[in-house]
Structure formats: structure tokens, C-alpha cells
Amino acid sequence: MCRTDRVPTAGILWLALVVIMFVARSIAADHKDLIHDVSYDFHGRRMATCSSDQSVKVWDRSENGEWHCTASWKTHSGSVWRVTWAHPEFGQVLASCSFDRTAAVWEEIVGESNDKQRGLSHWIKRTTLVDSRTSVTDVKFAPKHMGLMLTTCSADGVVRIYEAPDVMNLSQWSLQHEISCKLSCSCISWNPSSSRAHPPMFAVGSDDSNVTYGGKVQIYEYNENTRKYAKAETLMTVTDAVHDIAFAPNLGRSFHVLAIATKDVRIFKLVPMRSDRKESTSTGPTKLEVQIVAQFDNHNSQVWRVSWNITSTLLASSGDDGCVRLWKANYMDNWKCTGILKGDGSPLTSSSGQPTAMSTIVGSSVQTSQNALNGMSAGR
Amino acid sequence: MEELDVEPAITNIPAASDGKHLGFAWGPGDILAYETLYMAPGMCAKGSGCSFIHEVRKDEDIYSPILRKLFNESHHIFVGLQTIREDLPSKNKKTQFVSISKNYRSVIRACMEELQQVAASVLVLQVSILLAIELIWNLCEVLFIDAAPAGPLLLHLLDWVRLHKGDVDEKAREVLQSESPAEHHDYWDVVVSYVLQGRFEEARQMLVKQATLQPAARNMYKLMDTLLSKMPFYNPGGTQTLTEFDVKWRHWHEEVDRCLQDNSFASNQHLEIICKILVGDEDTLLEHKELLSTWYHFLVTRLLFCHPTVKPTELHYYAQSCMTMFLDLRSVPEPLDSILLAAFEFDIHQVIKDCSIALNNWWFVAHLTDLLDHCKLLQSHNLHFGSNLREFLLLEYASGLFTHHSLWQLAVDYFDNCPEFGHVYLELQIERVPLDTERKALKVLRICEQRQMSEQVRSICKIMAMRALRNNRLGSALSWSIRAKDAAFATLISERFLQDYCARGTFSDLDLIDNLGPAMLLSDRLTFLVKYREFHKLYEENRFSEAAKLLLSLITAKIAPRSFWMTLLTDALPLLEQKEVSHSAHCALHCGFGHDLCFILQ
Numbered sequence: 001m002c003r004t005d006r007v008p009t010a011g012i013l014w015l016a017l018v019v020i021m022f023v024a025r026s027i028a029a030d031h032k033d034l035i036h037d038v039s040y041d042f043h044g045r046r047m048a049t050c051s052s053d054q055s056v057k058v059w060d061r062s063e064n065g066e067w068h069c070t071a072s073w074k075t076h077s078g079s080v081w082r083v084t085w086a087h088p089e090f091g092q093v094l095a096s097c098s099f100d101r102t103a104a105v106w107e108e109i110v111g112e113s114n115d116k117q118r119g120l121s122h123w124i125k126r127t128t129l130v131d132s133r134t135s136v137t138d139v140k141f142a143p144k145h146m147g148l149m150l151t152t153c154s155a156d157g158v159v160r161i162y163e164a165p166d167v168m169n170l171s172q173w174s175l176q177h178e179i180s181c182k183l184s185c186s187c188i189s190w191n192p193s194s195s196r197a198h199p200p201m202f203a204v205g206s207d208d209s210n211v212t213y214g215g216k217v218q219i220y221e222y223n224e225n226t227r228k229y230a231k232a233e234t235l236m237t238v239t240d241a242v243h244d245i246a247f248a249p250n251l252g253r254s255f256h257v258l259a260i261a262t263k264d265v266r267i268f269k270l271v272p273m274r275s276d277r278k279e280s281t282s283t284g285p286t287k288l289e290v291q292i293v294a295q296f297d298n299h300n301s302q303v304w305r306v307s308w309n310i311t312s313t314l315l316a317s318s319g320d321d322g323c324v325r326l327w328k329a330n331y332m333d334n335w336k337c338t339g340i341l342k343g344d345g346s347p348l349t350s351s352s353g354q355p356t357a358m359s360t361i362v363g364s365s366v367q368t369s370q371n372a373l374n375g376m377s378a379g380r
Numbered sequence: 381m382e383e384l385d386v387e388p389a390i391t392n393i394p395a396a397s398d399g400k401h402l403g404f405a406w407g408p409g410d411i412l413a414y415e416t417l418y419m420a421p422g423m424c425a426k427g428s429g430c431s432f433i434h435e436v437r438k439d440e441d442i443y444s445p446i447l448r449k450l451f452n453e454s455h456h457i458f459v460g461l462q463t464i465r466e467d468l469p470s471k472n473k474k475t476q477f478v479s480i481s482k483n484y485r486s487v488i489r490a491c492m493e494e495l496q497q498v499a500a501s502v503l504v505l506q507v508s509i510l511l512a513i514e515l516i517w518n519l520c521e522v523l524f525i526d527a528a529p530a531g532p533l534l535l536h537l538l539d540w541v542r543l544h545k546g547d548v549d550e551k552a553r554e555v556l557q558s559e560s561p562a563e564h565h566d567y568w569d570v571v572v573s574y575v576l577q578g579r580f581e582e583a584r585q586m587l588v589k590q591a592t593l594q595p596a597a598r599n600m601y602k603l604m605d606t607l608l609s610k611m612p613f614y615n616p617g618g619t620q621t622l623t624e625f626d627v628k629w630r631h632w633h634e635e636v637d638r639c640l641q642d643n644s645f646a647s648n649q650h651l652e653i654i655c656k657i658l659v660g661d662e663d664t665l666l667e668h669k670e671l672l673s674t675w676y677h678f679l680v681t682r683l684l685f686c687h688p689t690v691k692p693t694e695l696h697y698y699a700q701s702c703m704t705m706f707l708d709l710r711s712v713p714e715p716l717d718s719i720l721l722a723a724f725e726f727d728i729h730q731v732i733k734d735c736s737i738a739l740n741n742w743w744f745v746a747h748l749t750d751l752l753d754h755c756k757l758l759q760s761h762n763l764h765f766g767s768n769l770r771e772f773l774l775l776e777y778a779s780g781l782f783t784h785h786s787l788w789q790l791a792v793d794y795f796d797n798c799p800e801f802g803h804v805y806l807e808l809q810i811e812r813v814p815l816d817t818e819r820k821a822l823k824v825l826r827i828c829e830q831r832q833m834s835e836q837v838r839s840i841c842k843i844m845a846m847r848a849l850r851n852n853r854l855g856s857a858l859s860w861s862i863r864a865k866d867a868a869f870a871t872l873i874s875e876r877f878l879q880d881y882c883a884r885g886t887f888s889d890l891d892l893i894d895n896l897g898p899a900m901l902l903s904d905r906l907t908f909l910v911k912y913r914e915f916h917k918l919y920e921e922n923r924f925s926e927a928a929k930l931l932l933s934l935i936t937a938k939i940a941p942r943s944f945w946m947t948l949l950t951d952a953l954p955l956l957e958q959k960e961v962s963h964s965a966h967c968a969l970h971c972g973f974g975h976d977l978c979f980i981l982q
Contacts, residue, residue: 021391024410025435035403035414035431043814044408049433088843091850110850144839168872207420243418252804304418309406310812311779311805316404316411324404324413326388330736331772337388341413341436343402344392 021339027067031055033079041085048094050080056096056106058123070121071108076100081137087144090167094123095150097139103129103152107170126170131160131178138187142202145194149176151202153185159204159220161229179229181218183208186243189258193250198272199224199286201232203258205242216242217260219270221285232285233270237292238262244305248312257293257312261303265296265317265327267335294335298325314338393434408812409783410437446498447506447743450491451781454747455790457483461754462797474525477755481521484747488514512716513744515544519723520731520748523692524757530691531614531622537680538578545677548573552582562589568650573671575657576681580608603644604651607636607658614688626689633659660685666705675706676720692726699724728757732769742777746794749773771798775805782809792827803831811836815844818856825863838864845869854880855889858906862896867903874905878912878944887913904939912940915951924958931955 029035033052040047047067050056058071078099086093092108106123129136134155142149148164150173161177164170183206191201200222208216215234222229244261256270271289299319306317315327324341393402393413403416414433461480464473492510495503522528522536548570555564567590574583584605591601612628614620620628636658645651656664665672665682672678679702683690690698699721703713713721715738722730732752735745752758753770778794781787791809795802810828815821821844828836841864848857854876861869881887893913900910911934918927931952934940940948 020389021436021438023391023393023434024437026394027433027435029414029431029433031431035416035433038403038405038412038414038433040405040407040412043812045814045816047405047407047412089839089846091846108850110852241420249808251808252801302418304401305403307404307406310408311808313776313779316406318402318404318418320401322400322402324402324411326411331769339388340390341393341402341404341411342390343400343415344394 021341025065025067027059029057030069030072031057036080037082039083039085042088046085048083048085050075050083050096052079054078054080054098056080056083056094056123058094058108058121060119068119070119071123073123075104075106075125076102078135081135082139084139084141086141086148089144090148093126093148093170095139095141097136097152099135101130101132101134101136101154103132103136103139103150105129105150105164105170105173127173129160129162129173129175131175132156132158134184137185140188140190142190142200143192143194146200151188151190153181153188153204155184155186157181157184157206157208159185159188159202177229179220181206183210183213183216186241187245187261189245189247191247191250191256193256195250197254198250198256201256202229203245203247205245205260205262207241207243209241211239214239216240216262217245217258219258219288223285230285233288233290235260235268235290237290238266241302243302244307246306246308246315248308248315249310251312256288259306259308259315259317261306261317261319263297263302265294265299265303265306265315265319265325267293267295267315267327269293293333294327294329296325296327296335296337298337299323391436393436394432407435410435412436446494446503447491448787449494450487450743451787451790453487453490454484454743455793457487458747458750458797459793461751464754474527474755477751478521478526481517481525481751484751485514485517485521488517509741511544516716516719516723516731516735517744517748518543519720520728520752523695523723523726524728524752525755527692530689531625532616533692533695534680534683534688534690535614535616538684541677541680542577542579545577545673548577552586555586561586562593569671571650572654572657572668575608575654576665576668576671576677578613578681578684580611584608597648600645600648600651603639604654607632607639607655610635611658622689629688657681658685662705669706672706675703675717678702678706679724696721696725728752732773736773742773742780746773746777768800771800771802774798775801779805779809782813788813789823789827796831806831807833807836811839815840818844838866840864842866842869845873849873849876855892858889858892862899862902862906865902871903871905874903874909875941877909878905878941882947887916905941908934908939908941908944912944919951919955924955928952928955928958 029049031049031051031053032055035049035051038047038049045061047059047061048056049059054074054076055072056075057069059067060070061067075096076098078101080096080098083094083096086095094106095103096106097103105126107126109122109124129150129152132152132154136152136154138153140151142151142161148167148170150162150164151159152162153159157180159177159179159181160175161179162173163176164173166172181204185204186207187205189203191198191203193201202220204218204220206216206218215236215238217235217238218231219233219235220229221232238260240263242260242262246259248257248259250256255272258268258270260266260268269291271291273287273289296317299317299321301320303317303319306315308315313328316324317327318324322343325337326339327335328338329335400415401418403414403418405412412433413436415431457480464476468476488510492507492514495507495510518540522533522540526536528536551566551573552570555561555566555570558564561567567586571583571586571590574580574586587601587605587608591598591605594601610632612625612632614622614625636655639645640652640655640659645655653664657668660682662682665678665685669678672681676699679699682702683698687694687698703717703721707713707717715734719731719734719738722734732745732749735748736742749758749770750773758769774794775798778791778798781791781794788809792806795806798805810824810833813820813824815824821840825837825840828840841860845857845860845864845866848854848860849872854873858870858873858877861873877887877889877893887893890913893910894917896906896910900907911930915927915930915934918924918930931948935948935952
């Protein structure tokens with residue numbers, strides 16, 4: 001007989017209010033210098049890390065959740081800033097970009113059987129993209145419905161879009177578009193929407209200190225007629241350096257959502273406006289109405305990264321306060337911080353690859369609940 | 381009412397020191413955090429090596445093995461609820477809805493029982509949360525779904541309080557099992573608790589034991605026994621109207637009051653207290669806060685003894701005043717209090733809103749809101765996002781399920797029942813289900829095919845085809861590309877097959893190629909491959925004239941890849957020497973031969 005008689009203790013729902021997270025596992029990354037990017041593959045079974053030690057490592061997750069490094073190799077002659085996976089439809093393909101002014105494309109080669117037994121795989125370079133004259137700051141694959149297309153942006157202010165016309169031959173890439181943004185670029189994000197209602201669109205962020213050009217975020221849209229990308233919008237209200245930018249996955253909405261990491265976290269809504277022009281086919285990009293949805297300065301200073309989860313229900317940001325913050329909107333579209341990850345500077349006691357002890361989990365829960373209970377009146 | 385606002389919890393990431401930044405990456409069901417240093421352009425920083433990457437998860441993952449049963453069984457109830465026909469008469473529907481509500485609650489209780497058996501400190505929290513959930517759900521069932529009118533309303537509320545205040549029975553057991561129950565130090569607490577809960581039969585039985593110990597006070601105990609036995613309780617199934625009951629109750633109330641005025645129980649402090657309780661004296665009730673333990677118990681008790689014919693619309697007034705009277709002036713209402721108060725005020729919207737904020741697991745609000753929506757209770761409140769609220773919550777809940785390695789299949793049904801966004805959510809998330817095995821891939825495919833999600837079907841098949849191709853499993857790659865209806869890929873794989881043949885002189889995956897049927901028409905190259913293999917088969921079986929005819933058609937149809945022309949011509953040579961080949965075929969082959977030879981030589 002189940003005991004339903006115990007009245008919920010005072011304050012129990014205060015505890016439930018907080019999203020309690022814990023460190024389930026710590027993996028020793030073994031890079032010899034700072035890690036600059038970590039990227040999950042599409043299915044969340046593999047991850048790639050890149051570092052100032054000029055190498056990229058690929059990790060595979062086994063069935064019991066443990067991570068094993070299956071490849072580690074030198075990729076560039078400078079710090080590697082970003083690493084990203086292509087869609088699995090194109091196979092196992094990675095792209096990396098570096099301070100050494102290049103971006104590179106890598107493909108996994110199915111190895112010898114003894115390699116497989118040892119849990120190793122090989123990645124070979126398919127191409128090096130050397131068009132940039134300065135550090136390549138970001139590299140992203142375009143949405144898969146556009147084919148196998150790679151985009152880079154550089155400190156020289158140019159966005160370059162490459163295409164591999166034959167997906168079975170990754171050594172052939174052609175530079176399809178070269179877009180000069182006039183400002184040094186730090187980040188790009190493709191609009192993931194594959195709806196026919198929206199032509200291909202990407203956003204570029206700039207961390208240029210130049211004040212002549214006001215807006216540090218530019219939106220470009222592809223035009224079917226001219227077969228070129230044209231600027232659709234500049235976010236003039238974003239005047240400080242932009243370090244990261246991210247379109248949210250589109251879930252049947254008619255508008256776009258864009259998150260920006262600048263001196264604060266900002267979320268914009270971009271609403272395509274219907275064209276009233278007399279021309280049957282518009283010659284310019286879609287007019288976008290820009291609305292700010294939320295702005296958070298909790299990080300106290302620069303925000304360096306923003307990223308959406310898969311369903312765009314949560315946004316994460318990382319800032320100068322050494323924290324990662326999670327943001328969520330309720331059904332009234334009010335945004336709130338629902339969780340914080342903070343480095344506590346304590347040394348890691350358990351060895352890599354092992355789950356943190358249960359007592360630590362309980363410990364941190366208790367710690368959190370203690371915080372939540374502070375201010376509660378005693379007894380009833 | 382103000383929205384509950386709480387500081388978010390901080391999760392500490394070890395080994396990430398001061399002055400460093402924290403990088404992150406979203407994963408399915410987790411977020412990776414690592415120490416890094418972001419830099420403005422032109423800056424350079426050297427970091428230490430050997431940093432750690434930390435996998436951060438929500439605490440729900442600890443509970444989920446046990447909650448799995450809750451998720452599974454409630455999924456079953458949910459699906460059943462969606463199929464209740466719209467055209468049923470509302471009376472029948474109401475009975476069904478109440479029954480469904482009770483099913484949900486019994487699933488919650490079963491889950492609590494299981495959790496209670498696992499002695500882990502971390503689960504105490506989860507049990508308490510489930511307790512709160514069941515308490516709230518039960519009240520919502522009484523007020524909203526069953527929607528009892530004045531009369532039965534109080535009886536249902538009494539049941540509700542009794543169900544959630546069972547420690548009385550425990551104490552009573554202890555007292556009764558002692559040597560002399562009437563002298564047990566908890567004896568009077570038990571009696572008073574029974575009275576407070578309106579359990580007069582049990583109270584009377586207990587009092588008998590005291591009465592036998594005090595023969596001198598026999599008359600007093602007899603009087604109390606009479607009062608207790610005569611208290612009217614409304615009988616919903618009976619013929620008495622509410623007004624008649626009210627009259628009867630007032631008479632009884634006056635009688636109790638007369639006993640007080642007459643000092644009938646003055647010499648027995650305990651009986652005097654009970655008499656004051658029966659007459660509904662607020663101060664006396666409040667003196668027993670410890671036994672009541674909650675303001676809502678106080679509320680129901682007060683109604684029982686002051687206003688048993690309370691109407692649903694009057695509840696909020698009593699609830700508010702009881703809460704104020706019961707709680708310390710200093711204390712802040714807790715989330716649970718706000719939720720219950722909102723329920724007594726029949727503010728369904730507020731209940732859902734506060735529950736969404738208070739309980740970060742979406743299970744409860746999603747299922748309750750869905751049920752209330754079916755009862756048409758959300759719409760009647762004219763919320764502009766009435767049904768969107770239901771969808772929002774169901775989508776949140778189901779999205780959480782999707783990251784689970786086996787529960788994701790339950791999520792599909794929830795998405796199916798969200799008419800506006802369910803489909804697009806499903807499309808987005810089902811693509812991410814890892815295709816670890818062919819069996820799993822087929823499972824995912826079946827779900828997509830059933831819902832005409834053709835793009836997802838194509839994509840999954842393409843991923844599998846690519847994977848097979850990379851591992852040189854041409855047969856598997858070919859099957860998958862056919863299923864993906866990917867002509868280009870099928871062509872590519874067919875070419876590989878043909879290259880293989882050229883290199884080794886034999887075909888692989890003969891079973892597959894021989895049994896493709898109409899699927900071979902997907903691409904010219906594939907058709908050629910199948911037909912070419914057929915040609916070889918005919919040749920091996922010495923059916924030379926058929927073989928010749930086939931070869932001829934292959935040449936004339938011009939579906940052979942250029943690289944293969946020499947091979948075809950070479951194949952034709954031995955046929956020309958065969959006697960069985962008909963004369964016309966011979967000629968045709970010669971012509972074909974000649975024609976193509978010219979072609980090749982150009």
C-alpha cells in the first residue's frame with residue numbers, strides 16, 4: 001500500500017523550481033593547449049575537438065556512454081579555431097579553420113581491420129582552402145538541402161562559400177561566392193530552414209572595432225534570379241563587437257530567430273515582410289522586419305558564444321563571467337535564465353572517463369537546495 | 381498573481397579555474413562544458429594542456445529508470461484519452477474523464493511506491509514531488525473534472541484530505557495496540573484528529589474506550605456519542621434535497637451549541653474541545669494546527685463544521701481566509717500553496733502556469749492540461765492560446781522523451797496528437813535518432829513512412845547507404861539507395877558493382893541483384909547492371925539465343941556506360957560462334973558489333 005499520507009514537506013516545490021544539473025562524466029581531453037571548439041556530430045555519437053595545439057581529435061561514444069579518442073592528428077600550422085561536422089548523408093566529413101589562414105576538409109577512411117579492433121580510425125585531408133589572407137575565424141556547412149557547401153569567414157572581412165559538386169569526390173571544391181562584408185568577420189550562421197518559402201540565408205557577425213559601419217550583424221540572402229547573395233539586412237542596433245551568432249532551428253514558424261553574442265546576449269526576431277512591389281518577381285532580397293525579443297546582460301561583460309539546442313527551446317551562452325547560462329522562453333514568450341554552469345576552480349578528483357560519485361551528485365543537489373531554502377521561514 | 385521567480389541553480393564545473401571561460405556544446409540530452417579562453421582578435425593566450433570536457437546532465441536522468449514505468453503507463457492512458465469520441469453525450473464523457481484522471485493518479489501512486497522501496501536519499505526529493513503532484517491532481521479532479529456541486533463537494537474534499545493525511549491511522553494503530561489505549565499519550569490526539577476529518581464512527585469507537593474507564597462521566601460520554609452520531613452528512617444518492625439537509629444540519633448545530641452554553645462538557649477539557657470543534661469554533665481549530673498540519677486541512681474542517689453546503693463559487697473566499705489565518709503572518713506562500721489556492725479559485729490557467737514554473741519536469745502539467753483540454757475546460761476560460769498551451773506543454777514533454785534511447789518511441793504518439801507543430805517537431809527530432817543498427821534504422825523508417833515523411837525517409841536511407849558504401853558493403857548500399865529512391869546514388873553504386881566485375885570477373889551480392897524486380901528501373905545504370913547479370917546467367921545456363929537477344933537489346937538500348945562497351949563487345953564474340961544463336965540475331969549482332977565498333981573507333 002503506497003503511502004500518500006505524508007504531506008509534502010515545507011519548501012519542497014522550491015526545490016523543484018530549480019533545474020538541478022550535475023556533472024555525469026569528465027573526459028580528459030589530452031590536448032596540449034587550449035581547446036577552442038567542441039562539436040557533436042549529427043547523431044550525438046561522435047565529437048570533434050580542436051585546439052591551439054594545432055590538432056583535431058575525434059571521439060566516439062560507446063554504448064555504455066564512455067568516450068574514446070579514435071583519432072588525433074595535426075591539422076594546421078596555427079591555432080585551430082573551429083571544427084564542424086558535415087551532415088551524415090555526405091559520410092564522415094569534418095571541416096576545420098585556423099589562424100594559419102586556411103580551412104580544411106577531412107574525410108574518415110575506413111581503416112584496416114586491426115585498426116578497427118584497436119578502436120582507431122584515420123582521417124585524411126581532402127582539400128585545403130587557401131583563399132583567405134587572414135585568420136579564418138569560422139567554418140560552417142550550409143544546410144544539407146543545398147548540397148555539400150562549406151562557408152568560411154575571415155578577419156579579412158570576406159565570407160567564402162565553396163561547393164563540392166561531386167559528393168563522392170571531396171578533393172574538388174569550387175569557390176562559388178565571395179562576399180565582402182567590409183568588416184572583419186568573426187562568425188557565421190546559416191538559417192537551417194529548408195522551407196521553400198525561405199531562400200537560403202546566413203548571418204555574419206563582426207568583431208571589428210571600426211565605428212564607421214554601425215551594424216555589426218549582416219544578413220545575406222540568396223537570389224534565384226541573380227544567383228548571387230545579396231545583403232538583406234544590417235542590424236544597426238548591434239554596434240559592439242559580435243563574437244558569435246546563431247539562427248534557431250525553425251519549427252514551422254513564419255519568422256526567423258537569431259541569437260547574438262556581443263556585450264550581452266540578444267535574441268532577435270526577423271519577420272519576412274510581404275513584397276508589395278509591382279514586379280512579379282522581386283529583384284531584391286526579402287524585406288525583414290527586425291524586432292528584439294530579449295536582451296540579457298547577466299554575464300556582466302562580453303558574451304563569447306551562443307548556441308541553440310536541437311529544438312530551439314533552450315539557448316546557451318558563455319561569457320566573461322566564466323559561466324554558461326541557459327535561457328528558456330515560456331509559452332508567453334517570456335525569457336528567463338533557467339540554469340548556470342560555473343567553473344569552480346577546484347581540482348578534479350576522479351580520474352577521466354569515470355562517472356562522478358553519487359555522493360557528489362547528492363552533494364550538489366543538497367547544496368542547491370540549501371541555497372533555495374535560504375530565506376524560507378522556519379516551520380509552520 | 382505574481383509569477384514565481386527563483387534564482388537559477390548553479391552547477392559547478394570542476395577544474396575550470398578563475399579567469400578562464402567555459403566553452404560548451406549541445407548534445408542529445410546533455411551539454412558538454414570545457415575550460416577555454418575566448419580572445420579578441422589580435423590577442424594571444426597560452427593555455428595549459430590536458431583540460432577536461434565535462435558531460436553535464438539534468439538530474440532527471442538519475443530518476444528516469446524508475447520513472448520509466450510512469451512514462452510508459454501514462455503514455456498508454458494518454459493515447460486512450462485521445463481516442464474518446466467527440467460525439468459522446470457529455471454525461472458519459474465526464475464519467476470517462478474522471479476515470480482517466482483516477483488512472484493517472486494510480487500510476488503516480490504506483491511510481492511513488494516503487495521509489496519508496498528504493499532507499500536512496502536522492503529519491504526522497506522525487507517522492508515528495510510526486511506526492512505534491514498527486515495532491516494537486518486530486519484536487520483538480522474534484523473541482524474541475526468531477527465538478528461536484530454544493531453538497532457532494534464537501535464530501536469529495538473530505539476524501540481528499542483524508543487520503544493525504546493518513547498518519548492518523550498510523551497513530552491510531554499504535555494507540556490501539558498499546559496495553560491501555562485510553563491512557564496512551566496520543567489517545568486524545570487520535571480522537572481529535574478523527575473528529576477534524578469527520579470520521580465520527582471511528583471517533584465514537586475510540587471514545588467508548590475512554591468512557592469505560594470513567595464510569596462517573598458516563599452521561600457526558602453518552603451525550604457526546606449522541607451528538608457525533610446525529611451529525612447529518614449529505615447523501616448525494618438520497619432523496620433529501622440540499623435545502624432539507626441544510627435545515628437538518630442547522631438544527632444539529634444549534635443542539636451542539638446549546639451543549640456548549642449549558643456547560644455540559646465543562647468538567648472534561650477534552651470533550652469540551654471536541655464540542656467546540658463540532659460547533660466550528662475557529663480559535664479552537666487553530667489551536668490544533670499541529671494536528672491539522674496544513675491550511676487546506678483547516679479549510680475543509682472549517683467548512684465541515686461551519687458551512688457543509690458550500691458552493692464551488694464560494695470556496696475561494698474560505699480558502700483565502702483560511703490560508704491567512706493558518707499561516708504565520710511572516711511566511712511567504714509557497715509554490716504549493718499558490719497552486720492549491722488558484723485551484724480553489726477555479727483559476728485553471730493559473731494552476732497550470734504555476735505548476736509549469738514550479739515543476740521543471742513537464743510530465744505532470746502536460747498530461748493534466750491535456751485532460752483538462754479534453755474536458756473543454758481550457759476553452760471555456762477563453763484563453764487565446766487555449767489549445768496552444770496544451771500543445772506547448774505536450775511538445776516540451778515529448779521533446780524531453782526524445783533524447784532517451786528507448787522512450788523516444790513514446791514521444792512519437794505525443795507529437796502525433798499535436799495538430800499544429802507536432803509534425804514539424806517530429807520531423808526535426810526523429811532525424812537525430814542514432815541509427816546504431818539496421819534494425820533501429822528500420823524502426824525509425826517505419827515511423828516516418830507511416831506519416832508520409834518522405835524527406836526523412838530519403839535522408840535516413842541515404843545515411844545508411846553512405847555508411848554501407850564507405851564500408852564497402854555494396855549490396856547493403858544498393859538496397860538503401862533504392863529505398864531512398866536515390867537514382868544518382870544507385871547509379872554510383874551500380875558503377876562500383878560493374879567496376880568490381882571488371883576487376884574480379886564475378887559479381888557480388890547476386891541474391892540482391894537477381895531479385896530487384898521493378899526497383900531496377902530506378903536508374904539506367906542499375907537497369908543495365910541487372911540486365912547484364914541476367915545476360916551472364918543466361919550464358920552460364922547455355923541459353924545462348926536468349927543471351928544473344930538480351931545482349932543485343934543492351935547494346936541497342938544504349939544504357940551501357942561507355943567504359944563497358946569493350947566488355948560488351950568482347951562478350952558478344954563467343955556468342956557469334958554459337959550455333960543456337962539465330963541467324964537474325966547473328967546478323968543483328970554483326971550489325972550492332974559493327975555499329976559500335978565504329979562508334980568506339982571514332
